[in-house]
Amino acid sequence: KEIEETIDKETVTLDGKRIYLHVNVGGRLDITQVNKKKPDGIGLLRTELIYMDAKEFPDEEKQRKIYDNIAKEFGPDKPIIIRTLDIGADKKLSYYKMADEENPSLGCRGMRLTLSDKKLFKNQVKGILRAAKDHDIKMMYPMITNLDEIKEAEEFLKICKEELKDDGLEYKDDIEIGMMVEVPSAVMLADVFIEHVDFFSIGTNDLTQYILATDRFSPIAEKLYDCYDPAIIRARNIVADAAKKKGKKVSVCGEMAGEEQAVVAMLSMGIENLSMAPAFIPKVRNLIRKIKILELKEIHEQILKAENASYIKEILNEYLIKIEKRRKNLWKRQKWR
Numbered sequence: 001k002e003i004e005e006t007i008d009k010e011t012v013t014l015d016g017k018r019i020y021l022h023v024n025v026g027g028r029l030d031i032t033q034v035n036k037k038k039p040d041g042i043g044l045l046r047t048e049l050i051y052m053d054a055k056e057f058p059d060e061e062k063q064r065k066i067y068d069n070i071a072k073e074f075g076p077d078k079p080i081i082i083r084t085l086d087i088g089a090d091k092k093l094s095y096y097k098m099a100d101e102e103n104p105s106l107g108c109r110g111m112r113l114t115l116s117d118k119k120l121f122k123n124q125v126k127g128i129l130r131a132a133k134d135h136d137i138k139m140m141y142p143m144i145t146n147l148d149e150i151k152e153a154e155e156f157l158k159i160c161k162e163e164l165k166d167d168g169l170e171y172k173d174d175i176e177i178g179m180m181v182e183v184p185s186a187v188m189l190a191d192v193f194i195e196h197v198d199f200f201s202i203g204t205n206d207l208t209q210y211i212l213a214t215d216r217f218s219p220i221a222e223k224l225y226d227c228y229d230p231a232i233i234r235a236r237n238i239v240a241d242a243a244k245k246k247g248k249k250v251s252v253c254g255e256m257a258g259e260e261q262a263v264v265a266m267l268s269m270g271i272e273n274l275s276m277a278p279a280f281i282p283k284v285r286n287l288i289r290k291i292k293i294l295e296l297k298e299i300h301e302q303i304l305k306a307e308n309a310s311y312i313k314e315i316l317n318e319y320l321i322k323i324e325k326r327r328k329n330l331w332k333r334q335k336w337r
Ligand code: PEP
Pocket: 044, 046, 086, 182, 202, 203, 204, 205, 206, 207, 253, 254, 255
């Protein structure tokens, strides 16, 4: 009941910090249902699901229409981050033959694949650029590993814009470009990458598997795959710091963004944008409205010093218990007044 009651309220902490809650969405989405959760925008549009639903590669015009429709349905003035095609590893297309690799998760996936097939990539980039003309659409690259990829993408973007211009088609020239931080090298070079992009989005699903060398889908290695591992906590902090230092936006779009303990950790790092599955939005909004940013300074220091995941979870849990007690006391006082 309490969660339902806060659905229309602003996502703001007890001491007045506005936090932005976005949704992760795939191809088959019921936007009416998504909008009922009152998200601030789409933080991750996984376009591979659009491709997976098709029988062949959707051409430029088809893609423009799909993105334009999503933006129209979603509503005006809501930012949408479109992630370029991230196939490979677990995501395959029936109509596209990918190379057989021993380790597909470490192989030609995401941006590696699209940069190696520019014809395929061009249709998507141009479709996004054209749809962005009328909407607050940003473009984001997955699986960025080194700066050469970003530079190649910059050059390629220029070519796409020139071609659209030559064809007399309208597009958004100053589209914001972001990158997923989901490969360890991107964490280590976060201060370098941030000079070349407008925003970061931390993909904790892949970042956890690559930092901990643990397959995200392996039931055997499940115990090792822990997003609260101190290495992952510190990695997120490095990325958040690099973005904040340059006054750029950073968000978290991995599944953990919807977990209560993780929300406390992310807010303690100064991360103000979270993107999650729609179902988690109301619960997270309700939680944020009970948090005081000023109280998180100590938690931030503690989790960065912690040596294992269970201690980190304990610290975060303690805070959750503390704010729950505060809520109950407040409720009792209101009741007896
Ligand atoms: C991630 O890796 O955290 C992410 C959001 O991307 P995906 O789950 O689509 O790989």
